[in-house]
Amino acid sequence: MQKSKKILVTGGAGYIGAYVNKLLQLEGYDTVVLDNLYSGERNSVHKGFFIEGDFGDEFLMNQIFSDHRIDGVMHFAAYTSVGESYLNPMKYYANNVSNTISLLNTMIKNGVNHFVFSSSAAVFGIPLVCPIKESAVMMPINPYGETKKIIEKILRDYRTAYGLSSSSLRYFNAAGGDPAEEIIAKRTHVHNLIPIAFRSILNNTPLTIYGTDYETNDGTCIRDYIHVHDIATAHILALEQIFENPGCTDYNLGIGKGFSVKEVIDVVEKVTGHVVPYQIGPRRQGDPPILIAGSEKAQKNLGWNPLYTDLESMVAHTWNTTVREELFSELSG
Ligand SMILES: NC(=O)c1ccc[n+]([C@@H]2O[C@H](COP(=O)([O-])OP(=O)(O)OC[C@H]3O[C@@H](n4cnc5c(N)ncnc54)[C@H](O)[C@@H]3O)[C@@H](O)[C@H]2O)c1
Structure with missing residues (x-):
């Protein structure tokens, strides 16, 4: 019998990650959930192996990759406030960029080659044309959007140099919650x-x-508001796509x-x-x-x-x- 794939879900105690973790489990994946509970809530993680920690901690990440046979990473962990990113860009570049580079480097060293990235409509800035297609020019107008654009660029370079497969999913405004009402959260940090x-x-x-x-x-x-359930199904489809056809792709997600x-x-x-x-x-x-x-x-x-x-x-x-x-x-x- 084929062994189920194991996915590391960073930020899996957060608003979107917690629901995607639930759906991954329902679809038969094993999951390891990593979250430092900065804005996530421990009781949002009902299934999977939970680790409280920071994805920028290289020692911890090496340990996770050697203890668990991880097949792919879904990377939700980030700081997410556009307003705060103007006031404190250092905090945003450190977590969303430096820590993510460290995570990617540790993945590569450990032979983990599949990555689904939570990007954002913020990479586009003020669009010249609406609806916004993937081919639209990326001109972020705030540090938060810039952090997402930088990681997308790094992912393209890492595909070419190291063969890392990735899919960047640019959600528009995430909305909704667990339709089965099993994941209940305070969401004091949500900015929507x-x-x-x-x-x-x-x-x-x-x-x-x-x-x-x-x-x-x-x-x-x-x-454009997009339900977390639909974000989750897109994540699983994008993951399956890069498992079957390695590459570096991006998708805009809205209704x-x-x-x-x-x-x-x-x-x-x-x-x-x-x-x-x-x-x-x-x-x-x-x-x-x-x-x-x-x-x-x-x-x-x-x-x-x-x-x-x-x-x-x-x-x-x-x-x-x-x-x-x-x-x-x-x-x-
Ligand atoms: N909510 C939206 O409308 C929206 C839209 C586009 C993109 N996104 C992106 O989707 C992802 C998830 O967003 P969300 O709305 O669920 O936010 P969220 O704040 O609820 O979730 C982020 C999670 O990451 C964790 N985290 C942050 N830094 C960490 C670190 N260094 N180590 C470990 N855990 C850490 C937080 O504790 C939290 O649980 C983010 O990358 C965000 O930029 C969100």
């Missing part, structure tokens, strides 16, 4: 609009809508349509039954009016088809998997 709207409700503090004078239907920015900030707030109010307090602020520098993914490449090459394309499901799954009471007491305390 939907959990921010929840915080506004739970803490009764207004969220700020940055700009209502964009050339969109209601004047607010439009974003191909966008929702405005106001539309998201309306759906949050409808799903939760609570009013979202908000205030209007000026435009934020570097916020593109519309970001929509062109995901035809993933559909064609991976056979990927997003299951959840309605905002109601994404909001409901996020709401039902967020620890509301603790979030309230933490934020108000």
Whole structure:
């Protein structure tokens, strides 16, 4: 009988990694989950072998690769706040770039040659054309996006020089939660609009809508939201693709349509039954009016088809998997 493949999931206690770990296990993979619990939550990891530690710790990584027969790495661990990356780029380049280079080098030394990378729509900056295809020029406008672009470039060079196979998945705005409601988390570190709207409700503090004078239907920015379940299925398909056909690829992941900030707030109010307090602020520098993914490449090459394309499901799954009471007491305390 063929032995199941073992995948190292860095950042597997985080929002997206925890759900991908669950799906990997359901699909018959063995997993080793590594997370330093900076923003991840230990009780989000229900299956797999959990190690609390830092992926930048070369000694620890060597130990993991020699103790476990790892076939591939899914790399979610990173710092993820665009705003913080402007204020403290050193922190972002150290974790998202230096630590990732150290991880890649340790993988290569240990003969681990398959890598799926959590990239981001932030690599594109302000797009010239929407929907954004993989061929669009990458011009990040913040240090966070720059860190992702740098790693993508390194992955191309490492393919040529060392034969490392990789797939960079550029998600647009991740949304939703475990549809089976098994992974429940506080998500105090999540920087996306939907959990921010929840915080506004739970803490009764207004969220700020940055700009209502964009050339969109209601004047607010439009974003493409992608459910974590669909991110997870894309990860598994991308992993299988590089196992079967070694190479270096990239995919943009979104549903191909966008929702405005106001539309998201309306759906949050409808799903939760609570009013979202908000205030209007000026435009934020570097916020593109519309970001929509062109995901035809993933559909064609991976056979990927997003299951959840309605905002109601994404909001409901996020709401039902967020620890509301603790979030309230933490934020108000
Ligand atoms: N959430 C989104 O909308 C979105 C969009 C595009 C890309 N991404 C990328 O997807 C990945 C996962 O994002 P997320 O939303 O789940 O964020 P998250 O903060 O919930 O998860 C990141 C995890 O990595 C861990 N971590 C960070 N640095 C570490 C280190 N040095 N060693 C070990 N663990 C470490 C954190 O504790 C956390 O559990 C990130 O790489 C992020 O840049 C996210």
